[in-house]
Amino acid sequence: MKFYVHTEEPPFTMVVKWNDSDDQSLQKLIEIFLGNFKLKYFMEARNIDESTLEVWKGKKSLNICGKILQSIKNMDDLYIKWKPKSSDQNDTSFQSSEIKNQLDKPTTTTQLIKSEAAENSSQKKHIPKEKNQSYSVQEFLEIATTLSSKQKVQHAIVIFKDILNKEPHNQSALVGIADCYFNAGRPADSLVYLKRVQNTKNDTAFKLGKCYVEMGKYDKAIETLMEYCKDLRTKGGTTATHKQDVQVWLAKAYIGKKQTDMALVVLQGVLRENQEHLDALIEYAPLIYPLGPKQKEEAMTILLTVLVNKRATEQAEALMKHAYLLDPANPHTLLTYIHTLELIEKHTEAVQEVLNYIKQWPEKEIGNFRIGSLLPILNHFHGDVYLNVPDVKLQCASVPVITSYGSYSEDMNYLLAILFTLVKILFIKGANAFIRPISSLIDPLTKGHELHKTNIRNEAAYFSCISQLQGLRSEVSHVVPGERYVYFVGDSHCIPPAWQSIQIKGEERILHPILSTGTKIWHLREESTFYPKYNFNSAVAGIPDGALTIFCFGEIDCREALLLSVEKAKYDSLEEAIDCVVEIYISLLIRLKELHHWDIYIHPVLPVLDLTRSVVMQFNQRMMNRVQSETSLKWLDFVDSLLTKESGELLLKKDFEFDGTHVHPCYLKLLEESLQQLP
Structure with a gap:
């Protein structure tokens, strides 16, 4: 089985493939973890009090004497926690320390600031005059805040952590890094830092309440947000908009607890003050729709307001x-x-x-x-x-x-x-x-x-x-019903091959397009409710059981999402982001194969665009490696034949250029050869 072992600070993930016949205890897992952790974080590992090491799964601390096979399931996420050794810190000066595990190469906080200053020449006060110049904490905080506001969240987190390594109780850094993690969709990580904030006068309690809502701790969220509301009424000095935002999050907590009546009361109070509060409308409409004809009309009006930015269903x-x-x-x-x-x-x-x-x-x-x-x-x-x-x-x-x-x-x-x-x-x-x-x-x-x-x-x-x-095809009056089809499932890249014939082991087959418009693999994860997933499920529903299918997704992930998700600190590296998307894809295809008994072939992402070709080829390599471990799926291995190298740069061969976005349909000869070579 396969599972993941993480630490929160410093960030570290270890992928473990465990033999199903190896019935050792969790103590052995801790030993393996320490060995790998020391290779990457030698200095930090020296500060671990090994007697305090614990293995956590969700909210539960596991017995380290227990058996791995009994305590852990396939694809579980485990967290290793410990207490540091006691030590005195006498160095009060703030120098930039080496920052490890960056996206492209090792760098320092000073180098990050140089890079940011180069991007914004108007902030010349941040350009260091000397290579080893010292900076004040305030200057580092300003740079980290600027990086965060520009969605360079991963770099901002690195600087905030560097500050906290020297000043563990720096309130601005704690709040800053907590905001970064919350905005990256990591409320549990955000909560760790918010709990260390000593001054809760401002909106720290609101941030805590939001974390609890996102984590599903609704009772704690209600308690925290209600107390914060009392403080706002007592102290005053806040805006009406902020009060409304707090009320919406309180309503979300009640919705989580399925206390619909309380949620409705809270949301109606917000909408009486501000009929255009978008978040309140989004939460309110689904609650009132089932209540009766009049409420349905009201809900339809509301949904028309927000439909353009929200999910669409039947x-x-x-x-x-x-x-x-x-x-x-x-x-x-x-x-x-x-x-x-x-x-x-x-x-x-x-x-x-x-x-x-x-x-x-x-x-x-x-x-x-x-x-x-x-x-x-x-x-x-x-x-x-x-x-x-x-x-x-x-x-x-x-x-x-x-x-x-x-x-x-x-x-x-x-x-x-x-x-x-x-x-x-x-x-x-x-x-x-x-x-x-x-x-x-x-x-x-x-x-x-x-x-x-x-x-x-x-x-x-x-x-x-x-x-x-x-202009490339001979005139075809119509497609003959009853042809033996190969169902080509994909985004717009299913257009050029559509309705073309290929030979598979001496038999002519027609490529039948199954279009899922604008779909990213990320949209297809189990918990997603975004409308492209609905479109995908509707589209593949027409494929008969036992059919030969080709799936071609991932190009939009490579073009729009992967690098951005790393920049926003949702992942610590491009490799981690790719692996997450690949795992979503593989898991989906395995489920579909088990459900429909389809013969599934995975099409590589086509490296048409110059700007994304590097990411696409990394994605294809990691996808191919993952598919090779799954005997139920087959990889179409032809993507390298689309490319040529000129002056050390990979380029799309002229024969396969088409409209700047899609590959020329003549590439089907490569796809056909790849299919012929597979069993």
Whole structure:
């Protein structure tokens, strides 16, 4: 089995793979831990009073004489705690100590400050004149606070810890590092430092209460926040907004305890004072929705306010349809409604809504193009969108379009986005006979307009990719139902391979796209409630049991999330962040295989973008290593063949360049070869 052993300060994690037949005690685990810990933190290890070492699992201290196999389960997280040896600290000067285990190379606090000062030349007072210059505690605190405000949380934590190593009771450093950990989603770590804060006059009690809520200690949270509320009333001097924020967190604690009535009373008090308090609205709407018709209407109004920034579920369909029907000519509300239908896999309904809109307002224009010009094509759409075949052979007609038309209005952009989304749905669902005729009409509308810089850039990117593919493929009237499919599950990278044929052990198979738009692997963890997970589950529900499947996710994690999560101190290194995401992915795929008996192949993240190629290749390497330990999953090992090295730099080969975001579909020959080589 595999489990993790951590320390909180200094931060250290040891991955343990334990033989299921090795029935030793936890004392042996402590010995192994000490040996590894000393290799990294030799000086700190000398200060450990080994007689006080304890192993903690959650809130429970384990008996170190107990057996490992009886005390620990696969994938458990354990924490080693101890008391330091007593010693006198006579050195009161503050010099920067060596900071270990940074993201890229060993550095010092002084070097961190040099780096930050170089980024912000206006703060010249922070630039050291001498290599070994000493700094005051206040200067270090200012730099750490600046780093934290710029989301460079990991560096801020390093400096705060350096201060606390010399001044363990420095109140500003304790609060600063506690804030860093709380904002990084680590309330237990934050609590450790908040408990050391001696002055609770300001908002330390509020911070403690928030930590308790996030940790699920709701009774303690209510006690702490109620006491803090009394102090605010007694002492005064605080803002109305702060009082409201405290009340919302108190309501969250009551919700955690399932004391809905108390939560409602508290939230209603906040909303009487401030009807636009977003956090209060988010907590309030789900509580009142089940209470009756009048409350449902109120909840719908509230959810419309926050839906754009919060999760969407199937209930959002009715909500967005309601909004659309209130203003049926508005292309923006129709676009939002269509995307909601996509989310819940109601693609036929989405196409029908677009068709109805065009029929109702055929005179609406994008530039000089009337959307009613599409009706001669769309009138041949009948029935279910999946593998839809028109009742006649469609021709690619052209309507004169003046491409020099000036900038589009906002409504024109939304109309264009609706048409782009229509093409995407038709393509993904295999209604291929409609793609070229429609694309030939709307592709000219994109010329001379920098749509990638507008708020319809995502819709434009999908259309651009699909439109370019039409020029690479022979004309296909439709996909034949009953073909033997390989289900290619992914984000937008499932578009270039879609509906192409490959050979697997002498048999022709069609790559059937299963699109989960904008999905990160992080969205798919068990505890996630974010809407891409709902979209993913809806999309894969249509794959038959026993099917051959290819999963292609991780590119968005590499592009948007991994480095940022390290910078914000959610993880201590890029490797740790990657391993966490990989573990989420592997665990998900194993569950799906057990549930559906799919034959699962894992597609590497495609290294198309220059800026993220280094992260992508690290991700692929660690993913491949992890997959090799799982006999139930198979890795498609071809990604190195996409790259060439020039002047020591890895570049995408010219043959595989396509639209700047996706790889050219000719790469399928590499995928095919990789599949042929696997058992």
